Amino acid sequence: MRKTKLQLFLLASSLLLVFVMAGCGASPASKDASASSNFPTKNIEFVVGYAPGGGYSDWAQAIAPFIKKHLPNQVNVIVRHMEGAGSAIAANYVQKAKPDGYTIGIYNLGGLAGTQLAREVQFDLSTVTWLARLSLDPAIATVSSKSPYQTMEDLASKDHVIMSTKGLAANATLTGAATFAEMGVKWTPLNHDGTSESLLAVIRGDADITWGSIDSQKQYIDSGDMRMLMYYNSERHPDYPDVPIPSEAGLPEEMNEAFNTHRLIGAPPELPDDIRAILEEAIKKAIDDPEFHEVLEKMEFTTSYLNSADTTEMVETALQGYQNYKDVVTELLAKE
Template identity: 30%
Template sequence: MFKKKLAMFGALLLSSGIALAEYPEKPITILVGYKAGGGTDVMARNVAPFIEKHLGNGASVVIKNMPGASGMIAVTEVSKSDPDGYTLGTFNLPGMMARTLDRPTEIGADSFTYLANFVDDPNVIVTSKKSGIKSLKQFVEAAKETPRAITVGMSSLGGDDHIALTKFSALADAEYTIVPFKGSAPARAAIMGGHVAAGILNISEVVKFRDELNVLGVATAERSSFAPDLATLKEQGFNIVNGSMRGVVAPAGLPKNVEAKLLAAMEKVGKDPEFLKKMKETGNPTSISVGDDFQTLNGEQLEIAKKIWESTPWK
């Protein structure tokens, strides 16, 4: 047993030692789980040139879109690829971990090396102007008066917005009817048209539409720099911090020197003012957590999703 392990370790050391003498010596591919142009894609394309810059050594990063199954096809591919640092992938929270609960998957929390989370797009609770609901208090009261009478549009089930609403329902002790649209754009249109009374969206999706929606609260610990005039849910008595997070992972079991190089580069990307500026310009609220912090964050998100799945399975 010990011999076998030793042999494997030796082989690993040997192969990685030769192949990765000068990491990176060939292009690095980032697999994006969604179509070009979406939020996750934009994040990857923003990050790529800065990874090149901070890895140095003439590194080149290629983006490859592999959309499908809510990003699961790409992330499964990443987990199965050689852990040599040449295949990375985008990672969405809480979506990716929630998917491991609601269907049989080939991945789990330990399938990846967690490099860095870059985006945290907090949830907002909004209502339609036509609904007459202008405050969080009214939003809770209306649902208490007639349970499930208030319809809440969102982009999908098992995503960050669903988790946000589940948390809110529990804290407010109120029942809502969930209306899962196919993506946030149609959900937002339905809220604006008054076809659903309310909705859970992300802050980046509502900043341009402030005049046509009532924004009741933002699910952040402190006010978002994106819209500092908007009150948080916490201020209004509902301690909910929730959002859609997007980062970059590698397969589990990266060679130590490669992992160290990548983490160092990610650390620098996260502090690069040019990068932060570009993210802001493209409407991405940033929240950087690198390496172990990212892994801890993932664990937390999985725990929350598990609790919600056990009490209110969405499928």
């Protein structure tokens, strides 16, 4: 229904354009008036669910000019910050936006999947039109560098472990809870508003351990304030060859990749295929752009690109993985 209306509108407007062009003759010839390749004709809104200054905002601001560069028509890709509720407000906004390609968003898969499981929200990650995966940010477990615990097994011997968290529905907390559940470790959460406070609690020695993404903690590991005990991925990190992955520490193998954080670009559900293809193409070209790689290098970001179809498949598997640990979440929330 909506689609036919859109086509009718586009037909009408292209007819109008033809008349106008015939009338004045001096109109720019570069404008292609056919319905499918006409996208985009106006600026694209690129929604970020976090405040300026964070990793997601930096990513969005870095890639936006390159998406613009590789789009067929010269329109701007405008980054809009819509912070709050752990990016759920932005996810809801994109979910409800008109699927015309003029609203896209950057998604934190790990965080939002946890939120979707634990709380009542309007967005549904399984229906979002995925355009690309930009990067992969594996989960890690860290302790203070002054901590007596050298391995995860050392913690098992302690009868009361304090885990520094950022809300119980957070992806990192879920990772920790699932790990401790497998190991049979008893723990209490020490809750904070933000990453910096929760890291500082560990550095200060008030909490024993914390979970997070490697990007958010790398600087503290490299500066010698924190020590990594576990790296959640299919193989060990080349820069930290001594840190084990879950399956090497006696944990089930499906935990290796279940909790990784992915940076994705998505659009509202039921985005028409031709528009999706145009956006997907522009994002892919942006990621391959050598100039963009210079910017990434400056920011110490790495890419891990997946196209639209592969991202959709990956999200499905990830959501299934979270579903498997759902009882860990419900148990967590029922505790009190």
